[in-house]
Amino acid sequence: MAEVPLSAEERDGLVAELALGVLDGEERAAALRALMADPAFTPGLIEDWQRRLAPLYDEYTLVAPADTLWAGIAARIDDADAPREGALRQLRIWRAGAMIAGVAAASLALVLLFRPVPSSAPLPEPAAPVAIAQMTGAADGPVVLARFDPASGRLSLRASAVKPGALAPELWVIPPDGKPRSLGLIAANTDSQLPVEARLRAFMTEGATLAVTMEPVDGAPHAAPSSAPVASGKISLI
Template sequence: MNTPADEGNDNLRYAEYVLGVLDADARAAVAQEVQTTDEAAAAVALWQRRLMPLSEQIASVTPAPYVWARIRDDLRLDAPTAAAPRRESKGLWNNLALWHWLGIGATAVAVALLAVVVTLPRENMPATAETSSPKAPAGYMVSTIQQDSGVTGWTATMDLDRARMIVVPAAPSALPSGKAPELWLIPAGGKPISVAMIKRDAPTTIALEPSLLAKLGPTAALAVSVEPVGGSPTGQPTGAVIARGAISGSPETHDHVVRVAAINAAAARKSV
């Protein structure tokens, strides 16, 4: 352990290092010493204890929320528990391994998914939208969102009955730091509508507003653009569109038409 008597010029270098006055080369030399010798490490630690209380004078400044988002993205951490979607009853929908598998086998996804859907127990469809109950059989739609390279970026599955969409990454290409993928719904002949920011490394589950749900269909498409981490600041895509996908319907097309009509009717009732 150093005593004041031991602390000569060498020790002053450690103090200068901690204070921060050394130029790049001298700094690097001390940093190297700290890594390799215990004496240097101890001397530097001692000076840190002495001088660091000065930082109590520095005013705290809250960083923008996107800094934490970038850190999480960099480290590929899970979303914080507070923001994590509520876990619902375990079922096929919540089986992420299945979705991930579907995402990887994206070319086969439509076939595989439809096979899954038709094997689910289904009730008889009511004859009219008026009498449709909330427990009406579900309609599904799917979209394989392909990148310009031809490689599938994501697979989107839309559950009309539960008004949600799950977007599973297949092989999305890397984005520059500070950028994130945003999913858009493009109605035929219409402007893109923002759906949500999606993840590149984990499935994203999105609740669909009735107005958005009503626009889903074989004439609409999904697209992914490169945006700032917090999303497009303008409400329209601002970066390059890196992937696109057509939406295909579930086995019973009629089923869809009725479902969408029911959703439209419900939305219309709500807005009155």
């Protein structure tokens, strides 16, 4: 098997093979072991290859999935909400992920933070793509994850690293006209759900910006923000 430390050529070769996915079984496990033991290896080397290869995704043909896809997802999310089942499921996913993706998955930063807020009602069947956004600001600033389900008109939010104080985080949607509309105050440093007013739902679309500012609790939702955003991000439809 490969010597450690690896020669530059051998390291480059293994990294390229893992990024491309041509290794399987024991060969793949051996490659991972060799890289892990190599002081000059970092997951960034595999990420670099994933970035280089990304244009190839254009070559996949678009094929519309069956309409039953969304119903199936909703049913399976319901199943996963049962506590024991959820734990088992997570274990299975972690194991599957560790087996196949290994370094690749870790390097994709598949940090899995955003669990759904438990709800006694069954999840509505999504009729349209769900909108997601990750809002960030300064390196030590708040991170807010948002998921908007057009079928229910509800936003699921997870806010972390919000500085405690007299001011509360207020969420805004900024459509292409550039004028922020308040979606309301959100819970700091925990999960919350927020119903989105019907008149604002049309703004929750690809490319619109979500932003969080720190505002006085009194008078919320406000007509306009009083300070610069502490976190912002664009909406993606998935």
